[in-house]
Amino acid sequence: MNTKHSFLTESLIGLGSLLLIVSALGYYILNEPIRIVQAQDEVLALQLDEAMTLYAENCAVCHGLSGEGMGATPPLNNPALLTMPYEDLYKTIARGRYQTAMPAWSIEDGGALGDYQIDELVLLILRGDWGATGDRVVNLGLAPLIPFTTEVDPALLAEVGNLSDGATLQTAVTLFAANCVSCHGADGLGTGIAPALNDPVVREKTAEEITRIITYGNTGTLMAGWSNILAPEDITALVSLVQRWDEIPLGTIPAPDVPIPVTEESLALGTQLYAANCSRCHGPEGQGTPRAPSLNVKSFLTDTSDQAIQQIITLGVPGTAMPTWGDRMTDSDIQAIVGFIRQWEPTAPEVATITRPGGGGPPWKNNNATTPSLLPSTKSTTTISGNSKGGQVTLRTLLDWRLLVLLGILLSLAFTLIYSGWDALRHVPRNAK
Ligand code: HEC
Ligand code: HEC
Ligand code: HEC
Incomplete structure (x- = not known):
C-alpha cells in the first residue's frame, strides 16, 4: 500500500515538475521572439528619433518641414522612395547628386555625417513618421520659412x-x-x-x-x-x-509671408515664455498695460506677419522700453512666443482695451485655453501619430507578455493544488490509523 502510494506520489511529482519545466521552457521560447522584437523596436525608435533631429538640422531647409519637398526639391515622403534599393538611397545621401543642389553628406565626400547617421536617415525615409518629424523641426525652431527660391522685388x-x-x-x-x-x-x-x-x-x-x-x-x-x-x-x-x-536697398529680396508652424509642445513653451517675460508689460492676455501696447488686437495681428513679429521680438524697438530678446532667447523660443501670440487672432478684439484693475476681467475670451485646432496651419503638424503607433506596438507585446506570465502562474498554481490535494489524501488515512 505504502510503496504503491509513494510510487504514485513520486511519479506525479515527477510529472508535475516535468510539466513545470516544459511550460517554463515553452514560456521562455514563446517569449524570445517578443523580446527580440522589443529590443529591435527600441533600437529602431532610438535611431528614428536621432534621424528626425538630423533631418531638422540638415535636410528640412531643402526637403521641407515634413519631407513634402519644396519648389524644385523633391519630396522624401514620396512612396516611390520606399521601393528604391537601400544602397541607392544610401549612396544618394552619402555622395549627393552631381550637378544638382543635393550635396554629398558623408565625411569621405566632404560632408558632415558619419555612416551611422546616414544609415539612420535612410531608415527615416523608409520607416519614419513624417508628421512627428515635422513636429521635431518646429520644436527645434528650424521650420523652413523661406522657400528654396523666392521672388525679387x-x-x-x-x-x-x-x-x-x-x-x-x-x-x-x-x-x-x-x-x-x-x-x-x-x-x-x-x-x-x-x-x-x-x-x-x-x-x-x-x-x-x-x-x-x-x-x-x-x-x-x-x-x-x-x-x-x-x-x-x-x-x-x-x-x-x-x-x-x-x-542694395532693403526689401530687394523680401521674405515671403510664410506662417510659423506650431505644435502642442511649442504652444506650451510659448505660453510659458510669454507669461514669464512679456505679460508684465503687455498684460497676461496681451490686452496691454500702461507700460506697453496691446498685442491682442485685430488690426495689429492681421497687419503683421509672423516673421515681422519674430523680428520685432528679436531686435526689440530701439529707443523704447521694448527690450531686445534675440540675445537672451533662441530662435525656437521666439518662434514659440509668436505662435502663442498668433492664436489670439481669431478672437482678438477690434479695438485695444486695457484691463480695468480689479475689474471683472477682460470682456474677451481667455485664450490660454484655446485649442490648437483654432490654428489652421497647425493641423498637419500637431499629429503625433508616430508616437502612438509605437506605443500600440509595445502595449500589444506587453499584453502578450503579461498573459503568458499569468498562464505560467496559473499552471504552477494548478500543479501545487493537485499535489497538495494528493498529499492530503495520502496523509488522511495514515492519521486515521
Ligand atoms: C541644398 C538643398 C538640399 C539639402 C540641404 C538636401 N537635399 Fe536632398 N536633394 C536636393 C535636390 C535638389 C535633390 C534632387 C536631385 C536630383 O535632381 O536628382 C535632392 C534629392 C534627394 C534624394 C533623392 C530623392 C529622389 O526622389 O530621388 C534624397 C534621398 C535626398 N535628397 C535626401 C536628403 C537628405 C537625407 C538630406 C539631409 C541630410 C538632404 N537630402 C539635404 C536638395 C537638397
Ligand atoms: C543649405 C544651406 C545653404 C545654402 C543653400 C547656401 N549656403 Fe552659404 N553657408 C551656409 C552655412 C551653414 C554657412 C556657414 C558655414 C560655416 O560655418 O563655415 C555658409 C557660409 C557661406 C559663406 C561664408 C560666410 C562667412 O561668414 O564666412 C558664403 C560667402 C556663402 N555661404 C555664400 C553662399 C551663396 C552665394 C550661396 C548660394 C549660391 C549659398 N551660400 C547657399 C549654408 C548655405
Ligand atoms: C519692459 C516692458 C516690455 C516688456 C517686458 C516687453 N515689451 Fe514688447 N513692447 C514694449 C513697448 C513699450 C512697446 C512699444 C514700442 C513702440 O513704441 O513701438 C512694445 C512693443 C512690442 C511689439 C510691437 C507691438 C506693435 O504694436 O507694434 C511686440 C510684438 C512686442 N512688444 C512683443 C513683446 C514680447 C513677445 C515680449 C516678451 C518676450 C515683450 N514684448 C516684452 C514693452 C515691453
Missing part, C-alpha cells in the same frame, strides 16, 4: 541696375534669390541655419576667400560647393554682391 531690382556695374549686381541678386535665400535669408540677413552675408564682417573678407567658399563650400557644414551648378562668372557676380550688399 521688380522695382527695387530696377534700382539696383542703376548702381555702378548694376547688371552684375542684378544677376547676383537673382541668383541669390534662386539658390541661397533659403539658408542665408531675405536680403541676405541670415536664418537659424546659416549666417548673414549682408554683414560688415563678411564684406571685409577678400574676394579670393569668398570665391573659395562659394566654389568649394565649407567642408562639414551645410554650405556646399556651387561649382557644379554655377558658372564661374555667376560666382564672381555673387562675390561682388556679398562685398557691396550695403548698396
